[in-house]
Amino acid sequence: MRKQFKAIRAAVAAVAAAAAALSLAACSQSGGRTTDGTVSGARTTFTYARAASVTSMNLWTEITSNNAFAIDKVFEPLVSFDTHGRIIDWLAKSHTISKDGLTYTFTLRDGLKFSDGTDVTAADAVFSIERHQAEKDAALPLTADIASVTAPDEHTVEIRLNSAYTPLLAELANFSNGIVPKDFGGKSESAFFEHPVGTGPFVVSKWDKSGDLTFTKNEHYWQKGKPGISKLVYKTVEDGTQAVNQLKTGEVDGIESPALENLDELENGADTKVETTGSWVTHTFFLNTADEHLSDVHVRRALAYALDRGDVTKAVSFGHAVTAKTVLPKGIEYSTQDSIKPVDDDLAKAKKELAQSKYPDGFEAKILLASGNNAYAQAAQLLQSAAKKIGVTLDIDSVDIATFRSRFKAYDYQIMINSAQADYPDADSIISFQADPDGFSKSYWTSYSNPEVTKELREAQVTPDGDARADLYAKIQQTLADDVPYIPLYSPQIVKAVRKDVTGLEVLPNDSVRFQDVKLG
The missing domain is CATH 3.90.76.10 (Dipeptide-binding Protein; Domain 1)
Structure with a gap:
């Protein structure tokens, strides 16, 4: 009997100890209230899953989102x-x-x-x-x-x-x-950008150019009391499925580019949610007009007519995007999304265009694709299938994202799928980047050049906002649709996925975010 009583007392003590430990664990996770009203032990590090590492902080020479959306946290x-x-x-x-x-x-x-x-x-x-x-x-x-x-x-x-x-x-x-x-600040330019100094809410603390980047809070930030987090970690997670799993388990607090196929699951998850805003982004097939086959406008038009962009949108967006008919997203003023006449979804016209080309019997080409993006892979397969119907054989060349970027910037591709996004709220942001042969990207690395378009975009830059400027952009968009240096596919909602205890994330229509109001738990 004495032994039984001792056993019961030991069991009760063990349960009490376990409860105390659980209580302490809960306090350590959620934080306790201190005498001055602040929360002790609250999480103050936000970990953000991104598909690609930050390789440069030079705000004047960089354009890709992996770098741009780190630069804008510092400058x-x-x-x-x-x-x-x-x-x-x-x-x-x-x-x-x-x-x-x-x-x-x-x-x-x-x-x-x-x-x-x-x-x-x-x-x-x-x-x-x-x-x-x-x-x-x-x-x-x-x-x-x-x-x-x-x-x-x-x-x-x-x-x-x-x-x-x-x-x-x-x-x-x-x-x-x-x-x-x-x-x-008295440094050389190269040394400065290795340890940049800016006015933004964050400061670069630890930086692996092939891995993660850690920001710390800018103690001199002009918005008083901000940012609300002490650290922001950009964690490189190239595989989208892995990023979703890490969000579910709490290994990361947010995902920069969640796959559209995962949005419903994340929006309705026990511990996850999504934050959205309007879009300045269009996912697009870009055609290298310097290529021997794609230099022929009839070839480009044949491919565009062969593809049903509506089918692409349905297949990859899961209801979270609209089919794009123009290079200019609807969220940007002067978009002709609702009035343009696209070259799209007409197999008979596709065959007729190819018959007028230098390659009436078809040809072989490749679609360059960054691996790890299921939506892009599906879109490439749909173009591949559509092209086959008119006698064109397209192979898919899937490479890692670093190789993908280096190749298209070297014009080492025939067709590629990529996103085009406005960096600022004016039609010129997209039009000049995608149609100016003298610009930095030479018409988004397509080498496309049309003197009439160039003339009109220059005129639009100096024309005051109003009907005359609208008319110029309408003409430009129709010419680009007819010449097909690219095939606009779909404009998705701008979506970020986060843990449910994250508040204050400000999602911007250029696909970036502001973190200065973020709080955890």
């Missing part, structure tokens, strides 16, 4: 845009534009500091804009005819133009127009 521009694409003052507390459209004046916020604690002055902004102008390899160049950039005083920046340029204010909201310290 900030004078003006920015909100979730609806409206221009808002950012480092500038106000701005004015002269009636003739030739003088832009920005007044800096009071007390601005760089992440190293030094003051931000107008001279820093002048240096940054002029350095951007001088960059021969600028990815998103300032193309306005700028006469001068000056600092009348330490809080005022003045940009004078030789001729009006309508997209300038929107262009200045781009990440590539972030402000850096004058003369790189």
Whole structure:
């Protein structure tokens, strides 16, 4: 009997100990309230799964999202845009534009500091804009005819133009127009970008260019009390399925690019949710017009007519995208999504176009594809199947994302599937990037050139907003649809998947996010 009583007492003690341990564990996970009202032990590190590593922080030469959406956490521009694409003052507390459209004046916020604690002055902004102008390899160049950039005083920046340029204010909201310290704070340019100093909410702390990047909180950030997290970790997870699994188990707090096929599951998950906004993104087949086969407009039109883009959208978007009929997403002003006449889904016309080409009996080509993206793989297979119906054989060349990027930038492809996104809220952001043969990307690495389109896009850049500008962009979009240097496929919702205890994530229509209001648990 004594032994039985001892056994019962031991069991009760074990249960009590287990309960106490469980209680302590719960406190350590959710945090306890301290005497000053703050939460002790609360999670303050946000881990974000991304498909590709950050390889450069140079805001003037980079364009791909893996780098751009890290750069914009460190560097900030004078003006920015909100979730609806409206221009808002950012480092500038106000701005004015002269009636003739030739003088832009920005007044800096009071007390601005760089992440190293030094003051931000107008001279820093002048240096940054002029350095951007001088960059021969600028990815998103300032193309306005700028006469001068000056600092009348330490809080005022003045940009004078030789001729009006309508997209300038929107262009200045781009990440590539972030402000850096004058003369790189006394460092060489290369050394500066290895350990960048900016005004953004985060500072680069640990950086593996083939792996993860860790940001820490900028203690001098101008938005008082922000960011609410102490660390932001960009974790490289190339496989989309693996990223979803890590989100479910809590190994990551968010996914930058969740596959559309997983959205319903994540939206209704026990511990997960999704955050969305409107889209400036169009997923697209790009055709290398320098290729011997694809230089023939009839070949390009044949492929476009052979493909049913509606079928592609249904197959890959799971109801979370709209079929794209134009290169300009509907979320950008002057899109002709609802009125354009696309070259699409007509097998008889596809065969007729191919018969008029240099290759009436068909040919062989390859679709370059970044591995790990199931939606892109499905779209490539659908184009492959459609092309077969007109006697064209397309093989799929699936490579890792680093190889994919290096190859298409070297024009080493025939057809590729990629995303095209506006970097700022103006039609010029997409049109000039995808149709300007003299631009940084030479028409998004397609080598496409049409003198009439070039003339119209130049005219649209200097035409004030209104009907005349709308007409120019309507003409451009129809010509691009007819010439088919690319086949727009679908514009998805901009979606990020996060754990349910994440609040304050601001999703932007260019596919980036702001983390400064994020809180965990």
